[in-house]
Amino acid sequence: MPIATVNPATGETLETFPPLEHAELEARLARAEAAFEEYRTTGFAERAALLHRAADVLDEERESIARTMTTEMGKPIGAARAEAAKCAKAMRWYADRAQGLLADEHPEQADVEDSGASAVYVRYRPLGVVLAVMPWNFPLWQVVRFAAPALMAGNVGLLKHASNVPRTALFLEELFARAGFPAGCFQTLLIESAAVEGVVRDRRVAAVTLTGSEGAGRAVAATAGDEVKKTVLELGGSDPFVVLPSADLPSAVKWAVTARVQNNGQSCIAAKRFIAHAEVYPAFAAAFTDRMRQLRVGDPQQEETEVGPLATRQGRTDLEELVQDAVDRGAVVECGGQRPEGLDGGWYYRPTVLSGVTPEMRIHHEEAFGPVATLYRAEDLDEALVLANDSPFGLSSNVWTTDAAEQQRCVRDLRAGGVFFNGMTASHPAFPFGGVKRSGYGRELSAHGIREFCNLTTVWLGR
Template sequence: MQEAGSPPPPMRCPSMFTSINPATGQPGASIPELTAAELDDRLARAASAYAAWRTTSYAERTALLERIAEQFEANAHELAEIATREMGKTLTSALAEVQKCAGAFRHYAQEGPAMLAPASFETASGPATARWLPMGPVLAVMPWNFPYWQVVRFAAPTILAGNVGLLKHASLTQGCGAAIERMIVAAGAPSGVFQNLAIPSGKVDALIADPRIVAVTLTGSEGAGIKVAEAAGRNLKKVVLELGGSDPFIVMPSADLDAAVQQAVTARVQNTGQSCICAKRMIVHADIYDAFLDRFSAAMRAVKAGDPMDPASDMGPLSSEEQRRTTLDQLDAMQRAGGKLLFGGEALPGKGAYMSAGILVDVPIDHPAAQEELFAPVAMVFKAADIDAAIALANDVPFGLGSSVWTNDPVERERFERDIEAGMTAVNAMLASSPEAPFGGIKRSGHGRELGPYGLHEFMNLKTVFG
């Protein structure tokens, strides 16, 4: 008890998430961390919202999704600028990301109800019907690299399903998380249908254990996925994991070499190389290896890193100085193992976490450094004697997210589709996600699927009714 006349105890300042612009190193907006009481209130609000939202009609849910799409479109430039300031992606790519989000909301508004149609069966004892029903509040733990798209591919199907969403966004992009909530609320979502939780990663375990949370989805690192899977397993809760990748980009002699080179550059430096499905390992048939490397090197040397607000910049900085240090350490380890850095892969002078695009060759595939995900605009290029060697190289990593293969030989195409160990393969194209098709990986790239009808069904109760 405070004694009479004694000074009041000092006020505890709330912890803050303060963004750092990776292009300038300057601090930006700050968002206060939720207190324990505020977090509990958010959970109670989610539980209350679910009790009502689960009974709404598909027409009401799809109408909300359409209005959310309109909010994203009407505020596209503001949203894009927040992402560019918080994690450094070019404004051009941030605008494209926002538009893609609007398209995803519209896709589920227009096509989603058909994905939830009940199915009828005849059993030995009579008719049965399988219905898709909501489950409850779903927690999403999301990364900074695509701060809107990663969230929306969870949020859109969650809202359509009749569930409610709770977002724990990355510390770097709390402003983006708050902006998403603003867009959904402005579209007329009932209180608690979607909420951003400004909390640190250390509080995720307790959230997963909370009985008001019924399932969790995570996109992030392998380490984060292990922690979330362990917590979900202890609490017997459904989990979807989309983790890292070290995607192969295989080029065969029958391919259109110019098209392959052009797409290889885009696939490696998009988002400054910070994408799980960026092509990270170029595996080229020996017959065209020299020709590919010459053209690929020339194109990669021409990639311009600069102010992400400038439309002339091909890529912005890495997301943080910490990310740049991590990358430089990885490149150093690869070179000490025998890899040769042909050019680039260097920290650029001046302010900001900028790095030059580069190419590594002769990296021993079995070295631990080569088994890691390289989240930066540096490509590893490998030579393969034949298709068997190419597939073996593609599969000789612990990841299995995506892949891209370049061939005009139908027999080779069938081999790649059948034998590459990955959740996705693009043929004569750069791999990209789409709201219409399932997205996800195998091996240490995670399990479960996002997007398409399968992503919608992941967090729903497939209830069978007999009679």
């Protein structure tokens, strides 16, 4: 894929970017190594001041970068503004809390004495240069949720962004430079996917974080494993949305629709499989389908648009093939299932609901990365949990019930990195984010996220 800004609302190529030449890539790696040697000795107060300034710059540039994101990947403009605001919030959250999150830890005194030491403590030290391989769907947030904690911990960052969001990638490098971070602390690498392996293997790169497809995760993890380098992976998701009899049905329907079509349905943590108890299935299915059918599809730059285009032509083709496979095997199209009329220039697809989905269909096990929902009927909670767990992914989950016993059962038995009750899955800087199974490993955000790329150093002082 060429490195280019292509407007998915029109299919027009607006700008192309040449990949870095070998000499320039080498210069950026050297700059990152040198920057780390200086930056790692800075104090938390200095880092916090820089990150606060970055948040201020982002607030000042919110409208501009929102328009850029919408132009590059089709995100509705309101959602793009909200993404920029969320990034500034996360920067301030880490700027204000990193020192406490990474404070020295002191073992029990009895254990210290038993070891023969006069004192023992554990210190969190930065690892070094961290490479971030990031996707296009949340082109600002995915990067900031890595960069803010990594920089506050004293690491420096290299960004290999998705090839279809180069303007956003370059903005991010400029953002941290304008905030006053030392040269080399955060750099964008405009390189092709084939060049990533070489960067991962480079001795100056200490660790890698990747958000993206399962295939990309496997490739990067294999290379990093061969080099014995730390990785954090956040891969695909096919989150269940379980509705039980005690649910507030109107709220469940409202949030089910929002959860499915957020970011035009292109979100790893979007609810994708909707499992309703037999008692509420007819009402939930009818109301959910009706609201999906009424969503406004159109130009993402227009304020009233609720669903914009898919980010890439191939993404729409992949989604169409998933739906067609399900229909060919007996699934029923309750609404959508086709391209909208009058929007032929872009990569649009109607919000779609499928019922009668079975394990023989690809969509039952594969991630639908677009505004397509699958409906399932469960006779009881036991069956709902079986259906919810019948996925190779385990990123997050949503359950609608006010029954405390049912809630505890779901916490115990749902195999996912999160269980959200009576609401939709969302990320917040204070809470750990990540999954299990083929959704990846490691955690981002919270104290757990900032510690992922630290050297936990035991300091032992003899008597």
